[in-house]
Amino acid sequence: MLPETSRHRIRVTVNGQVYEREVEARLLLSDFLRYELGLTGTHLGCEHGVCGACTVQLDGEPVRSCLMFAVQADGREVRTVEGLAPDEERLHPVQEAFWEAHGLQCGFCTPGFLMTVEAFLRENPDPTDDEIRDAIAGNLCRCTGYVNIIKAVRLAAEKLRAGR
Amino acid sequence: MKPPRFRYFAPASVDEAVALLATHADTAKVLAGGQSLVPMLNMRLARPEVIVDINRIDGLSHLEVRDGELVVGALARQRAVEKSPEVAARVPVLREAIGYVGHVQIRNRGTVTGSIVHADPSAELPAVLALLDGSVRVQGPAGTRDVPWQELFLTYFTTTLGPDELAIEARFPLPPAGAGWSFLEVARRHGDFALVGVAAQVTVDEAGRIQEARLALTGVGGTPVRPERAEALLAGQTLEDDVLAAAAEAVREAIEPESDIHASADYRRHVAGVLTGRALRAARERARRGGEA
Numbered sequence: 001m002l003p004e005t006s007r008h009r010i011r012v013t014v015n016g017q018v019y020e021r022e023v024e025a026r027l028l029l030s031d032f033l034r035y036e037l038g039l040t041g042t043h044l045g046c047e048h049g050v051c052g053a054c055t056v057q058l059d060g061e062p063v064r065s066c067l068m069f070a071v072q073a074d075g076r077e078v079r080t081v082e083g084l085a086p087d088e089e090r091l092h093p094v095q096e097a098f099w100e101a102h103g104l105q106c107g108f109c110t111p112g113f114l115m116t117v118e119a120f121l122r123e124n125p126d127p128t129d130d131e132i133r134d135a136i137a138g139n140l141c142r143c144t145g146y147v148n149i150i151k152a153v154r155l156a157a158e159k160l161r162a163g164r
Numbered sequence: 165m166k167p168p169r170f171r172y173f174a175p176a177s178v179d180e181a182v183a184l185l186a187t188h189a190d191t192a193k194v195l196a197g198g199q200s201l202v203p204m205l206n207m208r209l210a211r212p213e214v215i216v217d218i219n220r221i222d223g224l225s226h227l228e229v230r231d232g233e234l235v236v237g238a239l240a241r242q243r244a245v246e247k248s249p250e251v252a253a254r255v256p257v258l259r260e261a262i263g264y265v266g267h268v269q270i271r272n273r274g275t276v277t278g279s280i281v282h283a284d285p286s287a288e289l290p291a292v293l294a295l296l297d298g299s300v301r302v303q304g305p306a307g308t309r310d311v312p313w314q315e316l317f318l319t320y321f322t323t324t325l326g327p328d329e330l331a332i333e334a335r336f337p338l339p340p341a342g343a344g345w346s347f348l349e350v351a352r353r354h355g356d357f358a359l360v361g362v363a364a365q366v367t368v369d370e371a372g373r374i375q376e377a378r379l380a381l382t383g384v385g386g387t388p389v390r391p392e393r394a395e396a397l398l399a400g401q402t403l404e405d406d407v408l409a410a411a412a413e414a415v416r417e418a419i420e421p422e423s424d425i426h427a428s429a430d431y432r433r434h435v436a437g438v439l440t441g442r443a444l445r446a447a448r449e450r451a452r453r454g455g456e457a
Contacts, residue, residue: 005169006170006171025170025172026167026168026172049199052267062269064270064273067273069198069217071174072217116268135268137267137355138268138270
């Protein structure tokens with residue numbers, strides 16, 4: 001016989017929009033975003049907290065969406081990569097910078113990097129290269145060798161500072 | 165990847181959480197930061213029937229100095245402790261150790277107290293608790309009790325806490341004014357659990373001689389280790405090369421590391437001695453500067 005489970009009614013704000021759903025307790029936040037809400041920009045790599053591809057912001061702070069249950073996000077605010085660009089025509093300055101500085105190749109890890117870097121630059125608008133390296137240490141990229149990602153973060157910081 | 169089926173409870177108070185743990189005894193797991201538990205669920209290494217999520221309990225996120233101790237509530241996130249100016253000023257070794265725990269995204273969720281009672285033998289924070297002779301306050305059906313670190317850790321991933329007890333605070337006695345400190349570790353990649361980690365705390369007299377030296381190691385056995393003989397032989401000494409070598413040797417004798425896929429026991433033993441020397445030197449330098457970083 002299968003062990004018992006439980007289902008819970010939750011209300012989560014994702015990228016400014018309120019969603020109400022009934023979820024099984026064991027549903028991960030990452031799977032909730034992808035399968036319940038269709039927000040497939042959040043990617044899943046390792047599903048045990050190492051790779052960083054699934055990074056989203058919970059109440060503004062970057063977290064692993066694969067290491068949280070959807071039920072835990074009840075009443076909270078989640079921001080995913082779909083919530084970065086201001087509209088259909090424009091990208092977020094961090095996205096622009098990754099594009100212009102070739103901070104991505106295959107792009108699989110990019111959503112996780114963007115959500116990490118956007119939060120990092122809010123906290124530290126003018127970082128040193130060492131601080132940038134430390135900030136992105138929790139996101140793995142197998143294509144770029146990171147050099148262009150670091151350039152992209154530097155460029156993003158400049159764009160954001162200029163925009164103030 | 166899918167966690168196994170479980171029933172989920174999110175109690176609003178510690179009493180309610182303890183009652184749930186008492187009812188479900190050996191079949192329940194506590195969910196705090198979840199940064200160790202959820203991977204174990206995702207990989208189905210753990211299959212609890214019941215999850216008691218304590219994140220909805222108010223009043224467990226406190227971080228304060230009280231009666232000569234830094235008191236860290238069960239829901240104080242590692243990142244909050246890392247960024248606290250008070251922790252940086254009063255218990256800087258804790259801040260330094262947290263820098264080695266996972267990454268920012270992990271530390272935004274992970275808790276200090278949870279990391280301690282999870283009792284991973286390679287985790288950084290149990291070693292800091294040992295270094296400072298700290299304790300964990302737990303609440304069970306019979307009330308609260310304080311468990312000193314020596315009575316807390318039994319072996320790999322195992323503490324003396326009962327299945328109906330909830331860790332509500334980690335308590336770190338403040339280091340003496342002017343103490344120097346260091347936390348160093350060797351890991352395969354930054355953010356991984358330590359192959360070996362060494363925490364050191366040193367106080368010196370005006371002549372630069374060691375008044376008290378403390379060492380705590382992680383990754384070298386089932387629990388954190390305080391190498392008492394090494395600590396004792398350092399007292400009254402200046403840190404000349406031969407003294408450091410003797411301390412390193414005493415550390416190597418005090419530990420029983422195991423071999424695994426990441427490193428051999430011999431390698432861990434070697435690294436423990438090397439890091440002991442480096443950590444003692446760094447702590448001594450900070451002590452000479454009066455405990456300034």
